[in-house]
Amino acid sequence: MDSSKVSPATLADPIDTLLSAHGLRRTAAARLVLGLLLAHPDTSYTHAQLLATLQDDAHPALDRVTLYRLIDRLTQVGLLLCRVDVERVRRYQAMPSSVYAIPHFECQSCHRDSPLSGALESSADDLERAAQTALETLKALGYQGLSVDFAVRGVCVDCASGAPGHA
Template sequence: MTDRPSDPIDTLLSAHGLRRTAAARLVLGWLLAHPDTSYTHAQLQAALAGDAEEALDRVTLYRLIDRLTQVGLLLCRVDAKRVRRYQAMPSSVHAIPHFECQSCHRDSPLDGAFSGALKANANDLERAAQTALEALKALGYQGMSMDFAVRGVCADCASTAPGTASS
């Protein structure tokens, strides 16, 4: 009898060389269930406290987040206030610029409605990014990724903020 992963989270963990522990399933499962939101370590710990039979301690969660990020299952971004935020790795993160709301922390790809305005420039941006990565690789740099983010307050948060006037 073969010990096979029984669900997609177990499959992801195994495919990335990680143990399928209850803590790993809990963290990855939570972040996959909330793909458009990034969480600080403290926010993630608080969110998971209600879902776990036994709360994850701060250090265990930190180490787990670090391992999941190292193998590419989580995306770690540093926001404008230099706070690390984590989310499940979006499939589009390497190719599409994104908008990070500094209020609700939703992360939205800048495609769709923006595609007309960005399409021509996106190809130039992607070529420039690829050229930069190739130049760094030629100099011996390894394990690189590039992220292009626009940060601000999304339209939903801006319209619900106290004292906000609609134009």
Template sequence: MPVASPLSLVDPIDALLSAHGLRRTDAARRVLGWLLAHPDTSYTHAQLQTALQNDTATEAQGETGSTLDRVTLYRLIDRLTQVGLLLCRVDARRVRRYQAMPASVHALPHFECQNCHRDQPLQGALQGNALDLEVAAQNALQALKALGYQGLSLDLAVRGVCADCATAAQTTNQTP
């Protein structure tokens, strides 16, 4: 019977936290685990707190999953963002949104609707140009690093009116 090596027993979330110099607390595991499990979704602080509370409510009794207070969550999000595990975006309404930041990605393009304020990832829509975008992001980051800038990330936000809102506006304008 093969014996599992000690490296195969390491939780990937614990490994990420350790590699970035963070403590492996239950709260850190829950927050990072949730965001990594939902990579295409960005959350406000309040949305993330609600999602984690709802997730806790559905867990079986006896498992870890105590609720996180607001301040603890703010501090944890801040630490995860500082070490590059989360991407923090500020939308047109000045609302901060957080999303897991894959290590291999230097730009996460997204669309912000100025009407309904939904935030939608554009990775699927830009698949044909994704490599060009990645190369441009890497070049920009390398140029800034050469100038001495540190702790860099790149956010590509396209702002406008989404197709749903545009269609609704056309329908409203055509109705007598």
């Protein structure tokens, strides 16, 4: 057999690899949810939005309790970032493995969540170092399952200017 030709079946699925590396079962539901979130890394979803998106895409039915348990497990092992917005609603998004803090802006009027990585590009290295230092310090003290949420809250430009469709 020619070793230069590798069949697609022999290549490891990156989602299966991630799930296995974090000690999770590679179920169809886990692959579906993690695949969706990894495909949209700058988007955060509520539980209801995830459920609606998965049902709209004509995927096999996934009940809300199974989804709750699954996103909880994915968050516990560090594959998802869970944030609680000003309305106390949990939002989930994929957690890049190389990122210690994902800065974002939450509008207190329209509740949009916008990544700030571009806006804070000149400060990104300082933010990463500060987050990494805080996590390492807490880990050395025995804390586990750590993540950093850097949220700036206020009113977005559209809402502040009274743009149509925003209140």
